[in-house]
Structure formats: structure tokens, C-alpha cells
Amino acid sequence: MYFFYLPCKAKISEFPKSQMIMNANSQVIKILILEDNEIDKKIIYSTIEHSELNCATLIVDTKKGFVDALNGFKPDVVLSDYVLPDFDGKQALALHLQFLPDTPFIFVTGQLSEETTIELLKLGAWDYIMKDHIKRLPVSIKNVLDLHIERKANKEKEQRIGESEKRYKSLSELTFEGILIHKNGVVKDCNLSYCRMYGYQREELLETNFIEKLIHPDSQQAVIDNISKGETSQYEAKGVRKDGSVFPVEQEGKAIIYNGELVRVVAIRDITSRKEALAEIKLSEEKFQKISNAAKDAIVLIDNHGNVSFWNMAATDLFQYSKEEIFGKNFHNIIAPQKYHEAHGKGFEQFLINGEGPAVGKILELEALRKDGVEIPVELSLSSINIHGKWNAVGIIRDISIRKKAEAEMLAAQQYAREMSIMKSNFLSTMSHELRTPLNGILGFSEILLESLENPEYRNWAQTIYKSSERILNTFNLIIDLAVLDANKVTVNKKPENILEIIQEVFDSYESEAKEKGLYLKQDINLIEANAEIDLVLLTQALNNLLNNAIKYTEKGGITISLNKLMVNGVDCFELIVSDTGIGIPADKSSLIYLAFRQVSEGYNRSFEGMGLGLYITKKYIDLLDGFIDMESEVGTGTKFILYFPLKGKDKVTNLNKNRPLIPPVKSPPENGIFSILYVEDDASHRQFVKLFLKGMYDLLCVENAAKALEAATSKQFDIILMDINLGTGMNGLDVVEKLREMPEYKATPIVAVTANALISQKNEYLAKGCSHYIAKPFRKQKLIDFISNILEGY
Numbered sequence: 001m002y003f004f005y006l007p008c009k010a011k012i013s014e015f016p017k018s019q020m021i022m023n024a025n026s027q028v029i030k031i032l033i034l035e036d037n038e039i040d041k042k043i044i045y046s047t048i049e050h051s052e053l054n055c056a057t058l059i060v061d062t063k064k065g066f067v068d069a070l071n072g073f074k075p076d077v078v079l080s081d082y083v084l085p086d087f088d089g090k091q092a093l094a095l096h097l098q099f100l101p102d103t104p105f106i107f108v109t110g111q112l113s114e115e116t117t118i119e120l121l122k123l124g125a126w127d128y129i130m131k132d133h134i135k136r137l138p139v140s141i142k143n144v145l146d147l148h149i150e151r152k153a154n155k156e157k158e159q160r161i162g163e164s165e166k167r168y169k170s171l172s173e174l175t176f177e178g179i180l181i182h183k184n185g186v187v188k189d190c191n192l193s194y195c196r197m198y199g200y201q202r203e204e205l206l207e208t209n210f211i212e213k214l215i216h217p218d219s220q221q222a223v224i225d226n227i228s229k230g231e232t233s234q235y236e237a238k239g240v241r242k243d244g245s246v247f248p249v250e251q252e253g254k255a256i257i258y259n260g261e262l263v264r265v266v267a268i269r270d271i272t273s274r275k276e277a278l279a280e281i282k283l284s285e286e287k288f289q290k291i292s293n294a295a296k297d298a299i300v301l302i303d304n305h306g307n308v309s310f311w312n313m314a315a316t317d318l319f320q321y322s323k324e325e326i327f328g329k330n331f332h333n334i335i336a337p338q339k340y341h342e343a344h345g346k347g348f349e350q351f352l353i354n355g356e357g358p359a360v361g362k363i364l365e366l367e368a369l370r371k372d373g374v375e376i377p378v379e380l381s382l383s384s385i386n387i388h389g390k391w392n393a394v395g396i397i398r399d400i401s402i403r404k405k406a407e408a409e410m411l412a413a414q415q416y417a418r419e420m421s422i423m424k425s426n427f428l429s430t431m432s433h434e435l436r437t438p439l440n441g442i443l444g445f446s447e448i449l450l451e452s453l454e455n456p457e458y459r460n461w462a463q464t465i466y467k468s469s470e471r472i473l474n475t476f477n478l479i480i481d482l483a484v485l486d487a488n489k490v491t492v493n494k495k496p497e498n499i500l501e502i503i504q505e506v507f508d509s510y511e512s513e514a515k516e517k518g519l520y521l522k523q524d525i526n527l528i529e530a531n532a533e534i535d536l537v538l539l540t541q542a543l544n545n546l547l548n549n550a551i552k553y554t555e556k557g558g559i560t561i562s563l564n565k566l567m568v569n570g571v572d573c574f575e576l577i578v579s580d581t582g583i584g585i586p587a588d589k590s591s592l593i594y595l596a597f598r599q600v601s602e603g604y605n606r607s608f609e610g611m612g613l614g615l616y617i618t619k620k621y622i623d624l625l626d627g628f629i630d631m632e633s634e635v636g637t638g639t640k641f642i643l644y645f646p647l648k649g650k651d652k653v654t655n656l657n658k659n660r661p662l663i664p665p666v667k668s669p670p671e672n673g674i675f676s677i678l679y680v681e682d683d684a685s686h687r688q689f690v691k692l693f694l695k696g697m698y699d700l701l702c703v704e705n706a707a708k709a710l711e712a713a714t715s716k717q718f719d720i721i722l723m724d725i726n727l728g729t730g731m732n733g734l735d736v737v738e739k740l741r742e743m744p745e746y747k748a749t750p751i752v753a754v755t756a757n758a759l760i761s762q763k764n765e766y767l768a769k770g771c772s773h774y775i776a777k778p779f780r781k782q783k784l785i786d787f788i789s790n791i792l793e794g795y
Contacts, residue, residue: 029055029145032075034092035108036061036085043134044079044108051138063087063095070099077141082109082116090120090386097124102152104144108137114284116385118277178268181258185211185227188263197249197270199242216240223251227264230255236271247272298397304352304390306330318378318399320371331395335368337375355384355391365400377404437683437756440778442469444689447781469778492535492624493764499530499539499574503561505790506543512782514551520558521551527563532574532647537763538621539645543576545618546641550580557581557638565647573627576643584635674699675792678718680709680736681754682728686777690722693781698788706731710739717745720791725755725766737770750791 031048035041041059048057058073060066063086069075078096082089089107096105107120107128117128126144129137178194180187187205195202198214205213215223216238223237232254239249253266292299292312298319301310308331311323319326319335326334332344347357359382368378379398384391446469449462507523514521550559557580564575622629627645676699681687687702694700701718703709706727713721721740725733733753740746753766756777763774775787 027054029053029077029141030073030075031055031057031141032066032069032073032078033057033059033108034061034066034078034080034084035059036081040081040110040131043131044137047134047137048141051141053138053141061085063091066092067095067099070096074100075103077144078103078105079108079137079141080105082107082112090123093120093123093125102148104141104148106137106140106144108134114280118281178270180210180266180268181263182210182266183261183263185209185224188258188261194268197241197268198239204242214239216246226251226253239268239270248275296398298395300331300395300397302331302393302395303387304392306332306348309392315397318370318376318397319368337367337369340366351384351393352391355386357382357384360384360393368397376401437686437777439469439472440756441683441685441689443778443780444686444693448689448692492538494533494535494625496531497534497536497539499532499534499563499576500525500527502534502536502540503543503563503576506540506547507561508786508790509544509783510547510551514558517551517554518556519551519554521547522558522560524560524562527565530563530565530574532645534645535625538625542618542621542625542643543578545615546578546643549615550578550582550639553639554580554582572647573644574647576645577640578643579638579640581638584637584639585631585633586635675719676716677701677720677722677788678703678709678712679722679754680704680706680727680733681722681724682726683724686724690784693784694788697785706733706736709736713740713743713746718749720788721746721749721751722754723751723771725753725757734766734769734771741770752787752791 031053033041033044035044041061045057045059048055058069058075060069061084063084070078078100080089080092080096084092089109093105096103101124104126105124107125108131109128110131112120112128112130120128126147127140129140176193178197179191180194181189187208187210190202190205192202195205198205211220211223219237222235225231226235232252234250234252236248236250238246240246248271250269250271251266253264255262255264257263258265292310293314295312295314298315298317299310299312300308300315303309307328308326309328311321311326315326316322321334332341332348336344343358347359351357351360359380361383362381364380364382366378366380367375369375377400379400381396383394385394386392443466446462446466450459450466453459453462503523503525507521511521547559547561559578559580562577562579564577566573566575619629622643622645625645627643630642630644631639632642633639677694679687679690679700679702681690681702682704684704687704691700691702701712701716703712704727707730709721709723712718723733723737727733727736733755737751740749740751750772751770752773752775753763753771754775754777755762755766763776766774773787773791775784779787
């Protein structure tokens with residue numbers, strides 16, 4: 001198999017002669033392919049390549065390339081698409097017949113109507129192959145080549161007969177028609193085509209009565225009448241072949257003197273193909289009429305004068321004009337609104353020349369006029385066809401009023417959804433702030449009361465206030481997390497993190513709670529380092545939920561956190577395990593634990609508090625981390641939750657990595673031994689209980705607004721700044737952070753966002769805009785103390 005690709009501007013002469021001229025003894029078939037679609041080129045070439053054909057293939061895609069190839073390449077077979085960029089298949093066939101009239105020509109196309117197919121075959125095409133039946137191509141090529149050889153051989157044979165037998169010269173020149181010479185029905189002579197037509201040898205027909213032998217009884221009287229009257233006009237009859245088959249013939253006779261006798265010369269043509277073609281045409285017309293009338297879309301044919309020449313039932317339904325009302329009328333003058341008339345006039349002039357125009361071959365959305373004057377939106381698909389050398393336009397028109405209405409409604413719905421999403425986000429943000437702010441005060445002062453009150457009954461009341469507020473906070477946190485997850489508002493920001501630091505931070509935050517309940521909380525980790533590309537927030541929250549559940553459902557014993565590195569299904573992973581000695585989970589309840597609002601203990605008699613959201617949210621977070629969660633449990637013995645997540649995440653660059661300042665660890669306290677802290681908070685109660693929380697531990701200055709914060713920061717160097725975000729009117733906390741980061745002395749100072757805005761997206765925003773740490777309101781005294789201590793120790 002040889003393959004050449006001829007570029008649009010290339011010439012045959014540009015290819016090496018060794019490639020273009022094949023050895024005659026190799027019997028290579030030269031195939032010329034006219035195709036403009038790159039994918040179809042490959043499919044056609046691949047189909048030929050994998051066949052048994054030994055051929056050299058040349059592909060062209062322009063009119064000039066095609067003409068050059070016909071003259072230079074001189075193919076044995078031509079394969080042509082019908083729809084081409086600068087001319088069509090009919091023009092290609094005409095060029096082919098001009099330069100290589102005897103070479104087989106096959107159409108390989110994806111769109112060809114029955115009417116066009118018949119027309120092309122009549123014009124000289126040898127065969128056609130639809131692209132969705134491309135596998136037939138090698139067989140078609142072989143068939144046309146065999147037919148070409150047969151025709152060539154027959155032609156040569158007839159020429160030899162003509163040269164050797166001058167007696168039959170006049171007959172042999174009429175090879176394609178049967179020629180019969182008879183006297184009163186008795187055959188005196190006939191040509192080869194006549195013999196082939198009826199299936200006899202010439203000797204079998206001589207001196208026999210052709211009427212009795214070759215004409216069907218139904219037609220014998222008509223033949224006799226024609227002979228007796230000396231008619232010379234054409235007429236049809238039924239012929240009978242030697243095998244008994246009946247076929248239609250067209251006959252035309254004339255009396256002449258032949259060898260001194262008055263005889264009749266008759267020209268006979270087998271019109272089977274014509275009859276079949278006419279039948280197919282008639283059937284095709286009937287099919288087209290039925291299909292067009294059954295079509296939901298309007299189908300309109302416009303002639304070269306712009307007048308309607310075809311109009312289906314759907315067109316009547318759409319435009320309210322009957323066929324009788326619209327036939328012969330100018331389509332655009334009636335149907336097109338005035339605003340389109342000028343553009344149509346210019347485009348129609350071009351269309352009449354070459355069948356092309358700005359609207360041809362496109363799908364357009366525009367407006368049309370009904371008979372009642374109403375303007376409706378329609379979709380128009382316009383194509384061109386050549387009828388008797390004149391360009392006609394076929395338009396398929398669809399009413400898109402319902403679709404346009406639906407699109408408008410959908411756009412309105414999308415806008416409404418966007419507005420609701422914004423409202424929901426604003427609501428969540430507002431609710432988070434408005435609930436966390438008073439809860440911070442309740443938790444803060446109840447904890448102060450617990451430390452200050454000596455009356456046991458009063459302390460018990462303060463403890464109840466604290467525990468109830470803490471329960472509200474936990475429930476609220478879970479609801480906010482659930483709302484954010486369900487709204488798909490969680491953004492996963494993976495970056496290199498030390499897993500050991502994350503575990504230690506969560507461990508420290510739950511250590512005192514475990515001690516209060518009399519439980520041990522320990523780590524069983526032997527890894528020296530544990531680095532992974534992970535979203536710190538999501539992993540921390542997942543671990544928080546697991547530890548919270550473990551402490552809640554464990555009455556004696558304790559909880560162990562362990563971390564291992566392993567490979568799961570070919571992926572390097574961390575295995576983070578939280579195991580407890582709690583109540584355990586029954587096997588028949590294990591399918592419920594990851595469902596929202598479901599618990600092992602449910603109903604009025606449930607044994608434990610909570611809404612059943614912790615594990616549901618945890619699983620969602622682990623899914624977002626491209627990991628999975630597993631569970632092992634035994635009732636009365638305990639439960640083990642195992643988190644698997646990959647060491648390496650997808651490559652993502654975020655503002656968080658670029659803008660977050662690197663905070664070096666504080667290795668030693670100031671000269672006076674006391675670290676200084678600036679707390680910026682507009683809520684007086686918060687400032688008061690934070691003072692009580694940190695009393696005697698740090699040099700703490702509390703200010704209530706941005707102006708005082710900046711004034712304090714310029715007058716004194718602080719080791720840590722606690723920054724509330726919402727500071728009332730004027731500058732907010734982020735504005736202050738921006739100003740502080742511009743000061744050289746505060747480039748690397750830890751600045752903590754202390755806020756009731758606790759959504760993950762809000763936290764990421766604060767960290768991206770200059771804050772180095774984050775703590776959500778409300779917070780317990782010990783959590784704040786540990787948090788500040790960890791920062792100062794280099795965490």
C-alpha cells in the first residue's frame with residue numbers, strides 16, 4: 001500500500017517520479033480520493049489499506065488539486081465526496097468525464113438523496129457508497145474495476161468483429177441496442193446485443209419467427225399490428241428470454257431493402273432499468289410526500305425566482321397559509337419581516353450564481369410572520385440544490401416559541417438560584433456571627449463564674465449554663481458545616497502539611513475534656529515525619545468529629561490516636577486511626593452511622609445527645625480529600641474509625657500559599673519575661689472575659705476599634721495580635737491587618753483572626769489576606785490559653 005497526500009497548493013509534478021509512477025508489472029491500482037474532511041480521509045484510507053487491494057492512493061481536497069491529479073496521477077479509480085468546500089460532487093464528475101471518461105467514478109458520501117443518486121448514476125457515476133457503510137468500499141472498487149475490464153474487453157472484441165466482418169459493420173456500431181432484421185417475422189439477421197438481450201446464440205435465432213419465439217403472448221398482437229401497418233414510432237412490448245423470464249422492451253422498426261429483399265429493421269432496447277428507476281422515482285416521490293407531510297417542521301422549496309414551489313402540511317400549520325395560497329408567491333416578501341429584506345436581497349443575488357450565501361448551510365434563529373401578522377421566533381436550516389441548472393433553496397423551519405419561553409424561564413430560574421445562593425451564603429455568615437458572638441460571652445463568663453463561685457449550688461448552675469451553651473455551639477457548628485456541604489460551597493485547598501502537627505493540635509484541644517470524664521487520651525505514633533498534600537481545615541474538622549464522638553460514647557478506658565504509612569491499591573497513603581473503648585456499634589446499625597440525622601440510639605429513649613451529623617460530615621470531608629473512611633466495631637468493646645488519604649494531592653496553586661506569611665517560632669520570651677498581646681475587639685463583654693482568661697499570664701492591651709489598634713501598634717511592639725474581624729463602623733479587622741503588614745516590624749508577627757464568622761470559606765479568606773492564624777468564637781478558656789501557647793512555642 002502506497003499513500004500520498006496532496007496539499008491544496010501542491011502539484012503532481014512536485015512529487016518524486018519514483019513515487020508517482022508505478023512499475024507496470026506490479027499491477028498497482030491507482031486510486032484518487034477527493035475528500036475535504038480530515039477524519040473521513042483517514043477512515044477511507046484505512047478502509048482501503050486494510051483490504052486486499054494493492055494500490056497507490058492519492059488524496060486531494062480542492063478543485064485545482066483534483067484537476068492536477070486527473071492529468072498527472074491518471075488514476076484507475078476515482079473516489080469523491082459529494083459536498084466539497086469550493087465545488088460539489090456533480091462538478092467533480094463532470095471534470096472527471098472531461099479528462100478520464102472511461103475511468104470508474106464512485107461517490108463516497110454521507111448525504112445523498114435517492115433523486116440525486118439516480119441523477120448522478122445517469123450522468124456517469126459507476127457506484128456510490130454511504131460513509132456509514134464504508135466497509136463496502138473495497139468490494140465496490142473491485143466490482144467497478146472488473147466491470148471496467150469487461151467493458152474494455154467487450155469494446156475491443158466488438159472492434160475486432162467490426163474489422164473482420166464488414167457485413168456486420170453497421171450492426172456492430174450499435175452495440176448497446178439490439179438490432180433485428182426480419183421478413184414477415186422471420187429472423188434474417190441480428191446483432192450481438194440482441195442475442196445477449198434474449199440469451200440466445202445468433203445461430204439459434206436465424207430463420208425462426210421472433211414473434212412466436214421472443215415476444216410474450218400479451219404483446220404479440222401489438223407487434224403484428226405494428227408490422228402490418230408499417231409503423232415507425234416507438235412502442236413497448238414484453239420480451240421473453242431463453243430462460244423464460246419476461247422483461248420490458250422498447251421497439252422501433254423501419255422497412256428497408258436488404259440483400260435485394262424488403263425487410264424490416266428493428267431497434268430493441270431493454271428498458272428494465274428505466275422502468276425500475278421510474279418506479280423508484282415514483283416511490284421516492286411518494287415517500288418524500290408522506291415524510292414531508294408527516295414532518296413536524298415546515299419544509300419549503302424556493303425556486304430561482306424566490307417563489308414557493310413546495311410547501312408541506314407543517315408549513316401550513318406554522319404560517320397559516322395553505323399550499324394553494326402560497327404556491328408561486330415570493331416567500332420572503334410574505335414570511336420575512338421587513339428588517340430582513342435588504343440582507344436577503346443581497347444574499348439571494350449571490351445564491352443564484354453559485355448556490356452559496358451567508359445563510360446557506362447554517363442554522364439560524366430569527367423571526368417570521370404568520371398570516372395573522374404575528375411575529376414568531378423560528379429556527380431556519382437552509383441548503384441549496386441544483387434543479388435543471390438553476391439553484392433552488394430548501395428551508396426547514398421550526399417554531400421555537402416554546403423553547404424560547406423555556407430558555408427565558410430557565411434564565412430567570414438561574415438568576416433566582418444565584419440570588420438565593422447569595423442570600424443563603426449571607427444568611428449563613430450572619431447567623432454564624434450573630435449566634436457565636438453571644439455564645440462567646442455566655443461561655444466566657446460561665447467559665448469565669450465556675451472559677452470564681454464558691455457556693456456549690458451556684459457552681460452547678462454555672463456548669464449547667466456552660467455545658468448547655470457548649471452543646472448549642474457544637475450543634476450549630478454541625479448544622480453550619482452541613483449547610484455549607486449541601487450548598488457545595490466547600491473549596492478544597494490542598495497544600496503540604498505536617499500531619500503530626502495537625503494531630504497534636506486536635507489532641508491538645510480534647511485532652512482536658514477527656515480528663516474531665518476520667519478517660520485517657522494517648523497517641524501511638526512512631527513516625528518521625530508525616531508530610532502530605534492535604535487540606536488542613538477539612539482533615540482537622542474530620543479528626544475533631546471523630547474525637548468528639550469517641551469521648552461522647554466512651555464511659556471508661558479511653559481513646560488512642562495512631563498514624564501509619566502504607567500503600568493502598570498502588571497509592572501511597574496515610575492511615576489515621578481513632579480507636580476507643582466505648583459502647584461499640586451493632587452490626588445491623590453500621591449502615592446508618594454515615595447518614596445525616598441518624599444515630600445508633602434514636603427516638604425518645606435515645607442514650608446520647610447529638611443530631612447524628614458528625615460522621616455524615618466526616619465522611620463528606622474525607623471524600624473531598626480523595627480518601628475513604630472505614631470502621632471496625634464490637635458492642636461493649638469499642639470502635640475503631642480508620643481514615644485513608646493519599647500523601648500527594650492534585651497540583652493546585654492558591655492565594656493562601658502565596659500570601660500567608662511565614663511565622664518563625666518564638667524561641668525565647670522578651671527581656672522582661674512576659675509576652676505582649678494586643679486584643680482588638682469592639683464587644684466590651686468579650687474584652688472583659690478575655691482579660692480574665694489571660695490575667696497574670698501576658699501583658700495584654702485591649703482596644704475597641706481600628707484607629708486605637710493602629711495607634712497602639714505604632715507606639716509599642718506586640719508579640720501577638722488578636723484581631724476581631726467585625727469592628728462596627730469604619731475600618732474592619734482585615735483593613736487593620738493590611739495596614740499592619742505594611743509596617744516592617746509586623747511583617748512576621750502572628751496575627752490571629754478572632755471571629756464568629758466560622759465558615760471554611762471565610763477562614764480561608766482571612767488567612768489569604770494577611771492573618772497567620774485563626775480561632776473561632778466562642779472558645780473555652782483553656783483552648784485560648786493553649787492556642788496562644790502553641791503559637792509562642794513555634795507551632
